Amino acid sequence: xxxxxxxxxxxxxxxxxxxxxxxxxxxxxxxxxxxxxxxxxxxxxxxxxxxxxxxxxxxxxxxxxxxxxxxxxxxxxxxxxxxxxxxxxxxxxxxxxxxxxxxxxxxxxxxxxxxxxxxxxxxxxxxxxxxxxxxxxxxxxxxxxxxxxxxxxxxxxxxxxxxxxxxxxxxxxxxxxxxxxxxxxxxxxxxxxxxxxxxxxxxxxxxxxxxxxxxxxxxxxxxxxxxxxxxxxxxxxxxxxxxxxxxxxxxxxxxxxxxx
Amino acid sequence: xxxxxxxxxxxxxxxxxxxxxxxxxxxxxxxxxxxxxxxxxxxxxxxxxxxxxxxxxxxxxxxxxxxxxxxxxxxxxxxxxxxxxxxxxxxxxxxxxxxxxxxxxxxxxxxxxxxxxxxxxxxxxxxxxxxxxxxxxxxxxxxxxxxxxxxxxxxxxxxxxxxxxxxxxxxxxxxxxxxxxxxxxxxxxxxxxxxxxxxxxxxxxxxxxxxxxxxxxxxxxxxxxxxxxxxxxxxxxxxxxxxxxxxxxxxxxxxxxxxxxxxxxxxxxxxxxxxxxxxxxxxxxxxxxxxxxxxxxxxxxxxxxx
Numbered sequence: 001x002x003x004x005x006x007x008x009x010x011x012x013x014x015x016x017x018x019x020x021x022x023x024x025x026x027x028x029x030x031x032x033x034x035x036x037x038x039x040x041x042x043x044x045x046x047x048x049x050x051x052x053x054x055x056x057x058x059x060x061x062x063x064x065x066x067x068x069x070x071x072x073x074x075x076x077x078x079x080x081x082x083x084x085x086x087x088x089x090x091x092x093x094x095x096x097x098x099x100x101x102x103x104x105x106x107x108x109x110x111x112x113x114x115x116x117x118x119x120x121x122x123x124x125x126x127x128x129x130x131x132x133x134x135x136x137x138x139x140x141x142x143x144x145x146x147x148x149x150x151x152x153x154x155x156x157x158x159x160x161x162x163x164x165x166x167x168x169x170x171x172x173x174x175x176x177x178x179x180x181x182x183x184x185x186x187x188x189x190x191x192x193x194x195x196x197x198x199x200x201x202x203x204x205x206x207x208x209x210x211x212x213x214x215x216x217x218x219x220x221x222x223x224x225x226x227x228x229x230x231x232x233x234x235x236x237x238x239x240x241x242x243x244x245x246x247x248x249x250x251x252x253x254x255x256x257x258x259x260x
Numbered sequence: 261x262x263x264x265x266x267x268x269x270x271x272x273x274x275x276x277x278x279x280x281x282x283x284x285x286x287x288x289x290x291x292x293x294x295x296x297x298x299x300x301x302x303x304x305x306x307x308x309x310x311x312x313x314x315x316x317x318x319x320x321x322x323x324x325x326x327x328x329x330x331x332x333x334x335x336x337x338x339x340x341x342x343x344x345x346x347x348x349x350x351x352x353x354x355x356x357x358x359x360x361x362x363x364x365x366x367x368x369x370x371x372x373x374x375x376x377x378x379x380x381x382x383x384x385x386x387x388x389x390x391x392x393x394x395x396x397x398x399x400x401x402x403x404x405x406x407x408x409x410x411x412x413x414x415x416x417x418x419x420x421x422x423x424x425x426x427x428x429x430x431x432x433x434x435x436x437x438x439x440x441x442x443x444x445x446x447x448x449x450x451x452x453x454x455x456x457x458x459x460x461x462x463x464x465x466x467x468x469x470x471x472x473x474x475x476x477x478x479x480x481x482x483x484x485x486x487x488x489x490x491x492x493x494x495x496x497x498x499x500x501x502x503x504x505x506x507x508x509x510x511x512x513x514x515x516x517x518x519x520x521x522x523x524x525x526x527x528x529x530x531x532x533x534x535x536x537x538x539x540x541x542x543x544x545x546x547x548x549x550x551x552x553x554x555x556x557x558x559x560x561x562x563x564x565x566x
Contacts (some may be wrong), residue, residue, distance in 0.1 A: 003332035005365025017348075017359040024350040094346040098407075100312050102363035103332035103549035259312050260273075 006103035014104065014112020015119070018085075022120060032077070034123045040069045044192065045137055057194060059077055059223045066137035067218035068191040071150045074125045075211045075228025077155030079182055081117040082161035083174055090166060090257055097258070100208025106258040110250035112246040113162060118155050125150040145221040156239045166253035185209045190216070214236045261324075263288050263415055263446055264309060268318035271304050271470075278304040281318065282365035288414075293457045295466030295552060297562070302345060302450035306417050309448070310340055320514040323414065336364060339408030339416040345400045347392045348536070353403060354379065354388040361410040374410055381436065382406035398429025405436065415446045420548040422456055434459050454552030466556060471561045478552055485558045486550035488511050489528035493535065493542040494520045503540060510534055515557055524554070 006013070020030060045062035052061040062100065089096040089109075096109055125147045132138045138146070165174070188205040189212040195203055206212035213235040219225035220232060227235075262285040271279040279301040286292045286469055294302040307313030308320055311334050320327060327334040347356050357378055361371035379385045382402040387395060395403065399505030401421065408416055421437070422430040437460060441447055449460050457464050460479045466474040466481070474481055491511070499522050508514035510531055511523035525531045528547035535542065556562075 002336035003330075003365070006336070006363060007332055009365065010363070013359075013362040013365070016362055020359060021348065021350045022353060040466045059342070094350060095348050097342065098346035098348075098360075099363060101310055101335060101342065101408075102411075103365070104363050105332060118347070178505070260307065260313060 001102040004115075006108075007105075010104045010108035011111035011115060014109055015116040016098070018110075019119065022116070024042065029120070029124075034131070035129050036073045036127040037135075039071070041066060041132060041135045041137055044069060045135065048192075057223065057225055058217065062135070062137050063139070063223050064219070065144050065192060066132050066135070067143070067214035067222040069123060069139075070128045070132065070146050071153055071218045072127065072186055072189070072211050072215040073158050074121050074150035074154040075214060076182065076186065077121060077124060078117060078158035079161055081120070082113075082158040083165055083177065086113065086162050086165040087103060087168075087171065087174060091169065096254075100258040108253040109258070110162060110166075110247065110254045114155065114159060114247065117158055118151055121151050122147070125154075126140040129198050143222045144200035146218040149214055149217045149221065152239050152243070153210045156210040156214075156242035156246065159250060161245050161246075163246050163250035163253045166257050168251065185211050195250075200238045210239055210242055261288075262286060262321075264292075264310075264321055264448070265321045266305075266318065267320075268557065269305070269308065269315055269320055270317045271301070271308060271313065272316045275282060276472050279308070279315075282465075282470070283318075283474045284465055284475070285447060285471065286415075288446055289441075289444045290451065291441050291460055291462045293461030294448070294450040294467055295452070295457045295461075296450075296467035296555070297452055297453065297556075299469075300467040302467055303419055305467075306340075306419050306448070309417060310335055310338055323416075336411065337414045339376070339411065339413035341404050341408045341418045341421055343419040345404045347400060347403060347407070349392045351392065352388070353384060353390050353392060353395065356392060356403060357407055357410055360407045364411040365382050366411070371410070376453060378406040378409055379440075381409070383432070389427055391489050396429070398425050398432060399427060401429070401433060402436065405433070409440075413445070414449060418441065418447065418449045420451055421449065422453065430456075454556070457552055464552075466552075466559060468556075468560045474555065481552060481555045482550045484555075486554040487524040488526045488550060489524075490550050490554060491523040491525065491528040491531050491535075492520050492546040492548065493523065493532075494544045506538075507535070507539070513558075522554070522557070523552070 044065050049061040054062040099109060100106065110190065129138065129144060129147050183203055188202055190206045190211040194205040195212060216225065216227060217232065217235045220227050264286040267283045268281045269279055269283070270281050294305060294430060296302055304313055308315050309327060311331030314328060322334045325334050325338055351359065354375060357375040358371050360503060361374060379388050382405065384403060384406070387399060390464055392400065422433055425433065437447065447460065451457050461478060463477050465472045474485065476484065497519065500516050502518045504514060507523055509522055511522040511525045515522040523531055530549055532545055
């Protein structure tokens, strides 16, 4: 049987392709990887932080906001990588259809996407962490745990968005997703201030967003945010359910799109 | 033994029947064509062969396997050239071949060596480091074909291989496909161009509305369903229809199309002389050999390209 290797390693071949494709926008990636942390930490942590003289959650504003900035910029990139590229694969360039003529199975396309994007995000969030150290935004080596948390939250988002994008056929929906999901999540999911300071009727935006769960976990490891154990379990569980559920959903939507 | 064997193959999309109980066999090394207008069910049939289209009923065996159940194994031996190029424009020409080879689980060293051979075959060596977007339509098509060859397939499926190409690019492409045929590769080609079917196919089925309406070699089909020659006459839109009855009496068969009248006979020139002798004087006239277009017109009452 000639399909033995693709059956087993197909997901990796897809990831290989995806990483190779990222080379074509490597300057954008590099600029974002270096620029994001510098700009966000300077603007929010130091600029805005100069105005916020009081401690937030028991630490300086820079220390409060930096872990969440790392998480949310990583999640945002996970969102990006799940939207336009996946849309393009099915609709514009249709390269998934070319791939589906090979031994690859649809679920391997989704898995390969996921693997390649996560590799990229490991590098991105690790770089953010290093720059954060230089800014004095993170204390101690234990704060490196923010990196896997950020990647986890980003991949939870990526899986669900990728699965959904495989079902849609026009970019109007996607523009809508950016405005109505990504932006509110960024602004209202407790990145820049504790979620509890919001009126209760807006707090749900945080509860259902991977960004908030990720940011809270990041603060637990970075600044010792006193979250009760059950809530920590909730954060981890939420991200795990989204990741696994998202990938299972993606298996369905990718298969539906490829096999007619 | 047949490499592809379809029996009562049927595909429905809800109420619509795209493929309606077709049966055919393709022998190893044969060049087999599915000829028909857009919407005849050709591409749907191709997808079922590759296992990315599920059949509603009937049976289908490709290289002795069921493509629905052993999709990856079937596709490991197929080369697929889809109707529209789905090359990766973010990758260079060479990289398009390399990544594709990897999907088949080929080791990187082997893929790289194969890529160079295929670039040569597709006459794209000079473009190896170009961006896909910088290629002409014909070059993109050749790259897509080269990509389909990376796994040394025993069957190549070509869906409308030359649609949208200029005549010169088509001939280059046909030449490449002909070489493959000489190497013993089985070709399955869908097309709505009769000249392409005549060029490439040893045997073909004519499809219309999901059904096979005729089967045979191009020459045999023409012999069976048409005359040796066709006289095409144009009298202007208003007169074509009016003169049909009189013209029909001169020929074996006559067809009035919106812009011209086709007269079927074994001696087109003699027929044209007779038309002129009767003082009918067409605005333009043309005598040609019968083609598969005429076969299709005869079988369905419609022309292939609407």
